[in-house]
Amino acid sequence: LPKVFQAAMPVLETLENAGFEAYFVGGSVRDILLKRHIHDVDIATSAYPEEVKSLFEKTIDTGIQHGTVTVLYGNESYEITTFRTESGYQDYRRPDHVTFVQNLEEDLKRRDFTINAFAMNMRGEIIDLFDGLDDLKNRVIRAVGDPEKRFNEDALRMMRAVRFMSQLKFTLEEKTEQAIVDHHELLRKISVERVRDEFVKMGIGSDSRQAFQVFLDTKLSEDVPDFEGKSELLSVYPKLKFSPTMEASFWSIIMILLKVPNNQISKIMRDWKNSNAMIDSVERIVDFFDILSDHAPTDYELFQMGKETLLNVIDVAHILGQPVESKALVDRYAALPIKKSSELTIDGRFLIKMGITPGPNLGKILEEIKKAVISGQLENDQVAIENYLN
Ligand code: ATP
Ligand code: MG
Numbered sequence: 001l002p003k004v005f006q007a008a009m010p011v012l013e014t015l016e017n018a019g020f021e022a023y024f025v026g027g028s029v030r031d032i033l034l035k036r037h038i039h040d041v042d043i044a045t046s047a048y049p050e051e052v053k054s055l056f057e058k059t060i061d062t063g064i065q066h067g068t069v070t071v072l073y074g075n076e077s078y079e080i081t082t083f084r085t086e087s088g089y090q091d092y093r094r095p096d097h098v099t100f101v102q103n104l105e106e107d108l109k110r111r112d113f114t115i116n117a118f119a120m121n122m123r124g125e126i127i128d129l130f131d132g133l134d135d136l137k138n139r140v141i142r143a144v145g146d147p148e149k150r151f152n153e154d155a156l157r158m159m160r161a162v163r164f165m166s167q168l169k170f171t172l173e174e175k176t177e178q179a180i181v182d183h184h185e186l187l188r189k190i191s192v193e194r195v196r197d198e199f200v201k202m203g204i205g206s207d208s209r210q211a212f213q214v215f216l217d218t219k220l221s222e223d224v225p226d227f228e229g230k231s232e233l234l235s236v237y238p239k240l241k242f243s244p245t246m247e248a249s250f251w252s253i254i255m256i257l258l259k260v261p262n263n264q265i266s267k268i269m270r271d272w273k274n275s276n277a278m279i280d281s282v283e284r285i286v287d288f289f290d291i292l293s294d295h296a297p298t299d300y301e302l303f304q305m306g307k308e309t310l311l312n313v314i315d316v317a318h319i320l321g322q323p324v325e326s327k328a329l330v331d332r333y334a335a336l337p338i339k340k341s342s343e344l345t346i347d348g349r350f351l352i353k354m355g356i357t358p359g360p361n362l363g364k365i366l367e368e369i370k371k372a373v374i375s376g377q378l379e380n381d382q383v384a385i386e387n388y389l390n
Contacts, residue, residue, distance in 0.1 A: 001124055002032055004076075008041045011073050011080070012122045014055050020047040021083075023104060023119035023127065030115045033126070033136055034168065043080045044107050044119065048100065052080050066098050083107040086153075105129060112150065112157045113164065114142045139170045147179035155186035159198035162215045166205030166243075172214055180218040187223040192273045195224055199272075203250035206243065213238040225271040226258075233258050241321045248278065249315045252285040256320065262287055285312045292317060292324065302333050303374045337373055337380050344370060345382050354386065365389070 005024065015022035022045040031038045045052065049069050053059045058072035067082035084098045085106050101107065104119055104127065111117040114132035121127070135142050141161050143150045151158050158180045165172055172180075187195065202211050216234060221227045227234065236257050244250040251274070255265050265286060269279040288305050291297055292313055302310065310333055317324040338344060346369065348362060356362050369385055372378035378388050 002038060004028075004038050004041055005032070007074055007076055008043070008078055009122065011043060011056075011071060011078055015043075015045050015047055015052070015080075016122060018047070018051070018055055020045050020051070021104065022047070022080075023121055025108070025119045026111070026116055029118040029120045029126070030132075030136070032120075033118070033133075036168075041076075041078055043078055044083055044104065045080055046083055046102055046104075047080075048082055052082075067100060084110070086110050109144060111144055112154075112160055114144055115164075115168075115170075117144050135173070139168070140173045141165055141168075141170050141176060142173035143176045143179070147176045148183065151179050151183050151186060155183070156190045156194050156198065158184065158187055158218075158220060159190075159195055159202070162211045162218075162220065163198045163202040163205065165214060166202040166208045166211035168205075169207040169210075171210075177214065177218060180220060184219045185223050187220055192225060192271070196272050196274070199224065200247055200250065203254075204243075204245055204247055208243040208250075209238045209240055226268045230258055240319050242319045244315065244319055246312060246315060248281040248285060249312050249319065251278065251282045252289065252312065252316050253319060255282060255286050256289065256316070260286075262290070281309070281312070284309045285316060288313045289316055293322060296325075297329070299332070299336060299375045300371050302329070303336055303339070305333075307333060307339070337376060338370075341370060343380070344373060345380050346385050350382070351389075354389065 005028075008024070012022045012024070022043055024041060025044040026042040028038050028041045047055070049061075049064050049067055052069045052071065056071045056073065060070040060072070060077075062068045062070045062079060067084050069080050071078045071080055083101050083104060083106060085101050086098050108117045108119060108127070108129055114130040114135045117130050118132055119127040126133070130144050141164050143157070143161075161172060161176060161180065164170060202208055202215065205211065212234075215221050216231050216238075221231055221234060222229075234257055237253070240253070244253060251269065255268070258268075260268055262283065265283050266279050269282055284305070288297070288301070288309055291301055297305070305313065310329065314324055314326040314329065318326070348358070348366060351362055351365060352358055356365060369378065369388070372388070373380045378384060
C-alpha cells in the first residue's frame with residue numbers, strides 16, 4: 001500500500017476498534033488502482049460525526065450537516081464522512097438533504113461513476129459493487145446506476161464525466177454518453193463556478209483534446225457561458241498539436257479559437273467567474289501572442305511581457321502549431337539588462353534632484369531612460385544616465 005494509506009491506517013483502526021465500519025473511498029482508491037499520484041484520502045464510516053469527533057483529539061467541523069468531519073492525524077488531515085444517501089435534489093443541483101445510513105452500499109450508490117465508487121478496507125480489500133474494476137481495466141467512465149437519473153439528480157456529473165476522461169485518458173461508456181446527449185441543457189442549472197472548475201480540470205488534463213471532442217459532440221458546450229453557437233470555432237481544439245498543461249494557457253487558447261477581440265476577453269472571462277488575476281494573465285498572454293505572431297518582439301516588449309507571460313505565450317504558440325523561436329526568446333529575455341523597473345539605478349527622485357520638474361514630463365523621461373537601458377543603448381549606471389540627460 002502507498003505511504004499515504006499506511007499513514008491513514010491508524011485512523012481506520014481507531015474507528016474499527018470503537019465498533020464502527022470504516023473504509024477508504026472515492027478518488028483515492030481509484031488512483032491507487034491506477035497507480036496515479038494520490039492527493040487526498042477520503043474515509044467513509046458508519047460512525048456519526050459526533051462519534052467521530054469524540055474518537056480523535058484534533059478535528060474540524062468541515063461540513064458537519066453533510067456528515068463530514070476533518071480529522072488531523074500525524075501531519076495529515078482526513079475527511080471522514082458518515083455513510084449517507086442524498087435526497088431532495090432540487091433544480092438538478094446538489095441535494096438539500098442528506099440522510100445518514102448504516103451501510104456502505106447505500107453510500108457507494110450515491111457516487112457518480114463506477115471508478116469513483118470503490119471502497120477499500122483496512123486489509124486492503126477492494127469493495128466493488130458496480131463492476132468498477134472491469135471499467136478501470138477497459139478504461140471507461142460509466143455512471144453508477146441509470147445515467148439519466150443520475151444526471152437529472154446532479155447535472156454537474158456530466159461535466160465531471162468529460163473531466164475524468166481527460167485526466168485519466170478514459171473513454172465514455174455509450175449509455176452514459178447518450179444520457180449526456182439527451183440532457184446536456186441541464187448543465188445550465190449548475191453554478192458557473194462549479195462548471196468552470198470541471199472545465200479547467202478537463203482543459204489541463206492529459207487527454208483534453210479527446211475529452212473536448214466529447215464536450216462538443218454531446219453539446220455540453222452549448223450550455224456553458226458564451227460558447228453557444230460557437231462549436232465550429234471550438235472544433236479546432238481537438239485537432240491541436242498538444243494539450244495545454246497550464247490553466248492560463250488553456251483559457252488563452254479558448255479566447256484565440258473563439259476569435260474574441262482583446263477588449264472582450266475580460267467580459268467572457270468574467271462570465272466564467274474567473275479571478276481578476278486569471279483575467280489579467282489571459283489578457284496579457286493573448287496581447288503578446290498577437291505581437292509575437294506579427295513580429296519578433298523588441299527587447300522592450302520582452303521586458304513588458306515578463307518571464308511568466310513569455311513562457312505562457314511560447315506554450316500557447318507551441319500548442320497552436322505556430323512556429324516560435326522559443327529558445328532564442330528565452331535567451332534574449334535572460335540577457336535583458338533589467339527585468340523590473342525597480343532595477344533601474346535611478347528613479348523619479350533622482351531626476352528631481354537633477355533639476356527636472358515633477359509632472360508628466362518626468363514620467364516620460366523616466367520611461368525613455370528605461371527603454372534606452374533595456375535596449376542596451378544606455379548603461380544602467382547613474383553617471384551614464386546623467387551624462388545621457390545632459
Ligand atoms: P480528484 O482526484 O479530482 O479529487 P475525486 O474522485 O476525489 O477526484 P472529488 O470531487 O474529490 O473527486 O470527490 C470525491 C468523491 O466523491 C468522488 O470520487 C465521488 O465518489 C464522490 N463525488 C464527488 N462529486 C460527486 C457528484 N457530483 N456526484 C456524485 N458523487 C460525487
Ligand atoms: Mg478528491
